[in-house]
Amino acid sequence: MPVLTFDQLADVCAEIMEAAGAPKQQAHVVGIHLAQSNLYGVDSHGVQNLPVYIRLIREGRINPRSEWSVVRESPSTALIDASWGIGQVSAEAAMKLAIEKGAATGIGAVGLRNSNHVGRLGHYTELAAQAGMIGVAYVNTDPTVAPWGGTKPRLGTNPVSYAMPVPGGHPILVDFASSVVAEGKVRAALARGERIPEGWIVDKDGRPSTDPADLYAPPSPSNPLSIVGALLPAGGYKGYGLAIVSDVLGGALTGWRCSVDVESGNGALFQAIDIESFSSRSEYDNRVRKLIADIKSSPTAPGFKEVLVPGEPEFRTAEQRKPGIPIPETTWSQIRTVGESLNVRDLPAA
Amino acid sequence: MPVLTFDQLADVCAEIMEAAGAPKQQAHVVGIHLAQSNLYGVDSHGVQNLPVYIRLIREGRINPRSEWSVVRESPSTALIDASWGIGQVSAEAAMKLAIEKGAATGIGAVGLRNSNHVGRLGHYTELAAQAGMIGVAYVNTDPTVAPWGGTKPRLGTNPVSYAMPVPGGHPILVDFASSVVAEGKVRAALARGERIPEGWIVDKDGRPSTDPADLYAPPSPSNPLSIVGALLPAGGYKGYGLAIVSDVLGGALTGWRCSVDVESGNGALFQAIDIESFSSRSEYDNRVRKLIADIKSSPTAPGFKEVLVPGEPEFRTAEQRKPGIPIPETTWSQIRTVGESLNVRDLPAA
Numbered sequence: 001m002p003v004l005t006f007d008q009l010a011d012v013c014a015e016i017m018e019a020a021g022a023p024k025q026q027a028h029v030v031g032i033h034l035a036q037s038n039l040y041g042v043d044s045h046g047v048q049n050l051p052v053y054i055r056l057i058r059e060g061r062i063n064p065r066s067e068w069s070v071v072r073e074s075p076s077t078a079l080i081d082a083s084w085g086i087g088q089v090s091a092e093a094a095m096k097l098a099i100e101k102g103a104a105t106g107i108g109a110v111g112l113r114n115s116n117h118v119g120r121l122g123h124y125t126e127l128a129a130q131a132g133m134i135g136v137a138y139v140n141t142d143p144t145v146a147p148w149g150g151t152k153p154r155l156g157t158n159p160v161s162y163a164m165p166v167p168g169g170h171p172i173l174v175d176f177a178s179s180v181v182a183e184g185k186v187r188a189a190l191a192r193g194e195r196i197p198e199g200w201i202v203d204k205d206g207r208p209s210t211d212p213a214d215l216y217a218p219p220s221p222s223n224p225l226s227i228v229g230a231l232l233p234a235g236g237y238k239g240y241g242l243a244i245v246s247d248v249l250g251g252a253l254t255g256w257r258c259s260v261d262v263e264s265g266n267g268a269l270f271q272a273i274d275i276e277s278f279s280s281r282s283e284y285d286n287r288v289r290k291l292i293a294d295i296k297s298s299p300t301a302p303g304f305k306e307v308l309v310p311g312e313p314e315f316r317t318a319e320q321r322k323p324g325i326p327i328p329e330t331t332w333s334q335i336r337t338v339g340e341s342l343n344v345r346d347l348p349a350a
Numbered sequence: 351m352p353v354l355t356f357d358q359l360a361d362v363c364a365e366i367m368e369a370a371g372a373p374k375q376q377a378h379v380v381g382i383h384l385a386q387s388n389l390y391g392v393d394s395h396g397v398q399n400l401p402v403y404i405r406l407i408r409e410g411r412i413n414p415r416s417e418w419s420v421v422r423e424s425p426s427t428a429l430i431d432a433s434w435g436i437g438q439v440s441a442e443a444a445m446k447l448a449i450e451k452g453a454a455t456g457i458g459a460v461g462l463r464n465s466n467h468v469g470r471l472g473h474y475t476e477l478a479a480q481a482g483m484i485g486v487a488y489v490n491t492d493p494t495v496a497p498w499g500g501t502k503p504r505l506g507t508n509p510v511s512y513a514m515p516v517p518g519g520h521p522i523l524v525d526f527a528s529s530v531v532a533e534g535k536v537r538a539a540l541a542r543g544e545r546i547p548e549g550w551i552v553d554k555d556g557r558p559s560t561d562p563a564d565l566y567a568p569p570s571p572s573n574p575l576s577i578v579g580a581l582l583p584a585g586g587y588k589g590y591g592l593a594i595v596s597d598v599l600g601g602a603l604t605g606w607r608c609s610v611d612v613e614s615g616n617g618a619l620f621q622a623i624d625i626e627s628f629s630s631r632s633e634y635d636n637r638v639r640k641l642i643a644d645i646k647s648s649p650t651a652p653g654f655k656e657v658l659v660p661g662e663p664e665f666r667t668a669e670q671r672k673p674g675i676p677i678p679e680t681t682w683s684q685i686r687t688v689g690e691s692l693n694v695r696d697l698p699a700a
Contacts, residue, residue, distance in 0.1 A: 075456060076457045077455070077627040104425075105427070109457045149656070150654070151648060154648050172594060172598065174594065176588045235589060238589070242524070245512045249623075253628045261640075273603070274427070275603060277427040278429045278604055279429065279604060283605040298504050301496070308499065310590070
């Protein structure tokens with residue numbers, strides 16, 4: 001399997017994005033975002049998305065030179081219209097504006113509409129934590145998830161993310177889909193020829209199934225995997241509730257659209273909460289330090305070697321992958337192909 | 351079973367709270383809160399709590415005449431110290447201040463510390479929705495829930511709530527504990543002599559159990575039900591992540607304490623988001639109206655007669671209970687006893 005460093009991956013992606021028409025700085029934002037997802041072990045949001053982005057640019061759905069703009073603003077809030085530019089660029093701008101407003105007024109909240117795929121949500125909440133603030137993000141996406149008590153897709157996997165600064169360490173980083181699993185996990189099980197646990201999906205007739213193929217229509221050349229079943233919400237009515245929250249905050253509050261009407265892209269709401277507007281930083285730090293120690297002092301459940309706090313698995317993977325990030329052969333070959341089609345031929349040996 | 355109207359229940363509770371030393375207006379807030387929880391069918395947060403509150407007043411843990419105060423403030427945020435007064439009074443004040451600040455700056459966020467039991471969280475987020483805003487609440491509470499991968503209580507059932515206005519109807523009201531179930535449901539199964547589903551609890555040795563008695567130490571006269579096992583988080587690492595979010599926002603951000611150190615009471619963070627700071631009210635209304643219609647148009651899963659949106663079960667129960675709210679005989683008799691001990695003897699015939 002090809003192995004590349006973070007810098008190599010980021011540079012390759014940036015170069016290809018630039019060749020596809022993105023300004024240098026915006027191409028760089030995408031490169032960093034994708035490579036960091038792989039570094040953290042979140043490969044689903046990593047460089048495997050680059051060929052998709054290039055296709056969307058060619059189809060005119062991503063305009064790599066389009067610029068976002070603030071279309072509504074109050075002292076603590078703003079609405080950004082991304083004008084179908086590069087998702088990561090407008091989403092970073094939205095969180096950075098939320099941080100700026102949060103620093104000024106105690107809390108900032110910025111909505112995002114007409115945005116392409118923003119990628120890994122934890123990236124944005126971590127930006128807030130790096131600025132010493134608590135970051136929050138709600139995102140909606142295209143429909144794949146049944147409502148609680150229903151059987152047909154009416155909601156997206158609509159994730160939420162929170163990042164909370166930890167003194168002298170990585171933030172606590174919560175980042176999850178409101179469905180039991182992301183659709184990619186069902187697809188991966190299908191590719192491996194494995195069954196999936198009960199409770200992940202229902203088939204086209206609304207029946208629970210452990211066969212990953214039941215999520216999809218019989219594949220055709222034009223549409224290799226189209227969804228006819230539905231994913232189920234995490235924790236029944238709880239994940240269902242969160243999916244609606246992300247849909248309303250990301251899709252309705254922003255004047256964009258809710259999951260059922262989403263063809264591609266994301267609506268989002270980002271928040272940045274200023275800690276010292278509420279209590280002293282040392283009070284907060286002491287409580288968070290103790291919370292983590294207390295959690296880690298719990299005896300472990302069978303199958304667990306230790307108790308981890310959210311985000312710890314990702315930061316550990318990043319440490320392990322510092323020397324090099326393994327990229328599946330098929331992904332790397334797709335990137336090579338798309339690079340060559342744009343006359344980017346000097347890819348690093350991997 | 352005794353049946354009382356909402357007004358009767360609220361008045362009885364208010365009268366008893368006043369007899370126990372609460373100012374008239376504050377006693378009224380408690381009465382309304384408890385009666386409304388029963389009206390909505392959330393009996394765990396209803397009038398059965400009144401005898402507990404009176405005991406806490408007698409033990410000096412609730413000071414019914416204590417007044418909350420704003421101890422830190424910024425344009426969009428505030429921190430309220432509840433000074434161990436009546437929880438519902440300070441929590442209502444916190445959400446009302448968040449609404450005021452949200453109306454002025456686009457989003458308001460108010461933390462609450464040193465607060466007694468705030469009761470049903472949806473009550474506060476619904477206040478924001480009634481003001482035409484989106485309400486958000488995070489609360490932490492005493493430890494009963496194991497971290498993901500652990501077996502001992504390190505977190506509370508730490509709930510979240512969201513209320514989102516719906517044109518011409520009740521808000522979408524999301525309100526749930528981050529654990530699989532509230533502890534009260536295990537206690538109820540124990541009382542009925544029933545087993546509980548797998549995945550709700552682990553016993554004192556960290557083993558999964560379907561026997562509700564395994565959550566508790568053998569009962570003694572002084573401590574009828576003390577927890578030695580643990581509840582489990584909803585959706586594994588997802589509910590675990592949310593529990594930490596509510597703990598950090600309610601307990602650390604407010605300079606109070608996290609779940610492990612909570613003996614009683616709650617820490618909380620309330621938010622109110624002004625819709626028109628993001629988009630026009632008609633855009634929002636149209637999207638939310640369509641979202642609800644789309645969700646309800648899903649075919650139903652086996653065992654469901656229709657697909658409901660969050661909050662709908664509660665609002666329907668309220669409609670059914672308009673003529674009268676059934677109160678368990680034991681609860682009513684406890685209220686009667688505690689009333690008599692305070693010379694409140696003119697309880698309505700039930």
